[in-house]
Amino acid sequence: MAVLVVGSVAFDGIQTPSGKVESVLGGAATYFSLAASFFTDVRVVAVVGDDFTAEDEAVMGRRGIDTSGIERAKGKSFFWVGEYGDNLNEAKTLRTDLNVFEKFNPQIPKDFLKTEYLFLANIDPVLQSSVRRQMKDAQLVGGDTMNYWINSKPKELAETLKGVDILLINDTEARMLGGKSSLPRAAQKILTMGPRVLVIKHGEYGATAFFREAGLHPFRAPALPIEEVVDPTGAGDSFAGGFMGYIASQPELNREVLKRAMFYGGVMGSFAVERFGTQRFHDLSRAEIDARFQLFRELSHLD
Amino acid sequence: MAVLVVGSVAFDGIQTPSGKVESVLGGAATYFSLAASFFTDVRVVAVVGDDFTAEDEAVMGRRGIDTSGIERAKGKSFFWVGEYGDNLNEAKTLRTDLNVFEKFNPQIPKDFLKTEYLFLANIDPVLQSSVRRQMKDAQLVGGDTMNYWINSKPKELAETLKGVDILLINDTEARMLGGKSSLPRAAQKILTMGPRVLVIKHGEYGATAFFREAGLHPFRAPALPIEEVVDPTGAGDSFAGGFMGYIASQPELNREVLKRAMFYGGVMGSFAVERFGTQRFHDLSRAEIDARFQLFRELSHLD
Numbered sequence: 001m002a003v004l005v006v007g008s009v010a011f012d013g014i015q016t017p018s019g020k021v022e023s024v025l026g027g028a029a030t031y032f033s034l035a036a037s038f039f040t041d042v043r044v045v046a047v048v049g050d051d052f053t054a055e056d057e058a059v060m061g062r063r064g065i066d067t068s069g070i071e072r073a074k075g076k077s078f079f080w081v082g083e084y085g086d087n088l089n090e091a092k093t094l095r096t097d098l099n100v101f102e103k104f105n106p107q108i109p110k111d112f113l114k115t116e117y118l119f120l121a122n123i124d125p126v127l128q129s130s131v132r133r134q135m136k137d138a139q140l141v142g143g144d145t146m147n148y149w150i151n152s153k154p155k156e157l158a159e160t161l162k163g164v165d166i167l168l169i170n171d172t173e174a175r176m177l178g179g180k181s182s183l184p185r186a187a188q189k190i191l192t193m194g195p196r197v198l199v200i201k202h203g204e205y206g207a208t209a210f211f212r213e214a215g216l217h218p219f220r221a222p223a224l225p226i227e228e229v230v231d232p233t234g235a236g237d238s239f240a241g242g243f244m245g246y247i248a249s250q251p252e253l254n255r256e257v258l259k260r261a262m263f264y265g266g267v268m269g270s271f272a273v274e275r276f277g278t279q280r281f282h283d284l285s286r287a288e289i290d291a292r293f294q295l296f297r298e299l300s301h302l303d
Numbered sequence: 304m305a306v307l308v309v310g311s312v313a314f315d316g317i318q319t320p321s322g323k324v325e326s327v328l329g330g331a332a333t334y335f336s337l338a339a340s341f342f343t344d345v346r347v348v349a350v351v352g353d354d355f356t357a358e359d360e361a362v363m364g365r366r367g368i369d370t371s372g373i374e375r376a377k378g379k380s381f382f383w384v385g386e387y388g389d390n391l392n393e394a395k396t397l398r399t400d401l402n403v404f405e406k407f408n409p410q411i412p413k414d415f416l417k418t419e420y421l422f423l424a425n426i427d428p429v430l431q432s433s434v435r436r437q438m439k440d441a442q443l444v445g446g447d448t449m450n451y452w453i454n455s456k457p458k459e460l461a462e463t464l465k466g467v468d469i470l471l472i473n474d475t476e477a478r479m480l481g482g483k484s485s486l487p488r489a490a491q492k493i494l495t496m497g498p499r500v501l502v503i504k505h506g507e508y509g510a511t512a513f514f515r516e517a518g519l520h521p522f523r524a525p526a527l528p529i530e531e532v533v534d535p536t537g538a539g540d541s542f543a544g545g546f547m548g549y550i551a552s553q554p555e556l557n558r559e560v561l562k563r564a565m566f567y568g569g570v571m572g573s574f575a576v577e578r579f580g581t582q583r584f585h586d587l588s589r590a591e592i593d594a595r596f597q598l599f600r601e602l603s604h605l606d
Contacts, residue, residue: 086484087484181389181390182529182530182531182532183507183528184528184529184530185530185531187528188530202508204486205505205508205509206508206509206523208528210528217598217601217602218528218602219602219603220509220525220528220602220603221603222523222525222603225486225487225490225511225513225521225523226485226487227485227487227488227491228485228488229485256605256606259605260605263605295520297605298520299520299521299522299523300522300523300524300525300603300604301603301604301605302559302562302563302566302600302604303559
């Protein structure tokens with residue numbers, strides 16, 4: 001079944017210990033949709049400016065992604081400039097130009113309203129809730145958020161969370177949202193807010209899924225020990241794309257599918273960081289993905 | 304086969320968000336030997352003062368640990384006082400009284416010289432090397448160290464590392480010893496210094512084993528998501544005890560044994576932190592250990 005993602009399509013300027021790029025295609029919805037496109041049909045709803053070229057669109061088009069929901073607005077696309085030091089887990093933001101993104105008010109095209117799987121990438125929770133209302137028949141809703149919204153719009157975010165089945169956030173966000181320094185306790189708290197599954201992404205240490213249902217143990221997926229992380233930008237969104245894309249490709253969501261989805265999420269995150277921007281996804285094959293899935297299994301399984 | 308550990312037997316004063324103890328039995332060799340004792344015969348070489356009572360010794364004795372190598376010296380035992388805040392990965396040391404430990408010069412009793420497995424717990428690398436020379440027939444040598452020695456005695460530590468087969472250290476120590484911020488790169492560097500296996504302990508995120516042998520993938524073991532870490536003291540030493548103890552209990556060291564040892568290490572670390580000091584080990588059973596091993600498998604395995 002198909003997955004619809006609503007979020008940012010942007011340009012990024014990125015500096016890491018491995019090099020520098022002035023402006024490459026980026027944005028949460030871009031990474032998500034490219035990663036998910038290896039598993040299922042993907043539809044994107046976003047807004048871009050005049051600087052978004054046919055070639056940029058073709059990056060998604062060549063992966064079969066439906067870009068007809070990308071709105072063109074007068075002005076420039078969302079532009080972010082960030083720098084990573086030796087700690088590749090944290091970007092220092094040097095510049096954020098919201099540009100056309102500032103007035104983004106996502107309207108889901110009629111053709112997309114029946115999409116079974118929905119992912120609310122990290123945008124203003126007010127907009128996430130608006131999308132959720134438009135997509136009231138969605139079978140499964142994944143979501144993301146960030147510290148900025150947790151701090152500045154807690155009520156609006158609480159509203160959004162009521163409509164999210166699976167929330168994917170990182171350690172810092174989980175601690176802040178759950179208000180606890182212990183991750184399992186933060187997870188317990190968050191699982192009372194709406195989501196029935198919480199996936200906490202630990203960067204180079206993998207990810208843990210916590211479940212609301214009583215008696216269900218958490219599940220931990222590894223990450224690949226990567227010698228040179230060229231550019232960590234988009235790793236979390238790529239994880240979400242692999243995770244949701246795999247789930248959408250399966251006939252039903254059971255525990256085994258969710259576990260595999262955690263692995264595929266880690267796999268797609270591990271590819272994302274191998275090159276600047278979304279480049280690694282441009283010529284990636286499903287065979288490479290499955291080989292890395294096997295590697296993740298070898299890395300973590302007994303017998 | 305038996306394992307011999309050389310290191311500190313001490314008393315600890317510990318404050319954590321869960322409570323406070325003024326003085327409990329602790330020390331790397333104590334945690335190590337208690338954890339290892341569930342798998343194999345354990346011999347301890349250490350020094351203690353007059354304050355080390357028959358009851359303290361009985362904590363080890365009841366677990367079948369051979370304490371005849373614990374030297375009694377005039378004065379007080381090593382005493383450490385530390386405090387943990389919300390970040391349970393890092394202790395703030397409030398007091399370190401080396402006491403009798405200051406003149407510790409480990410002499411391995413004649414009966415112990417043929418012990419097959421040796422663990423050099425975290426002490427001065429000069430002493431570690433001296434022990435290693437005395438135990439020249441040891442079949443397999445595990446070791447630990449810390450930032451203090453990495454900084455203050457790099458040459459002496461380099462000498463020690465030449466005689467260590469498996470080094471077990473944490474993330475910060477690995478980055479410092481390897482001189483690289485990327486853990487896989489730091490691991491590569493460390494694996495040129497002597498050890499053929501490097502186990503990097505990631506605290507609540509588990510641990511990764513890296514191998515010197517070309518073409519061998521790393522192996523990642525999970526840690527248990529624990530709601531309340533009562534006292535993290537000794538978790539790393541307990542990991543090492545479970546790890547080395549399990550290896551010593553097996554007829555040979557192959558990759559499958561090493562993978563299981565990583566799991567047993569995590570299991571013993573997860574028990575250690577459930578209560579203050581070594582308490583959790585006093586009435587622990589092998590059945591509980593094996594049940595938790597199965598839980599670790601469920602937490603991390605597909606299918």
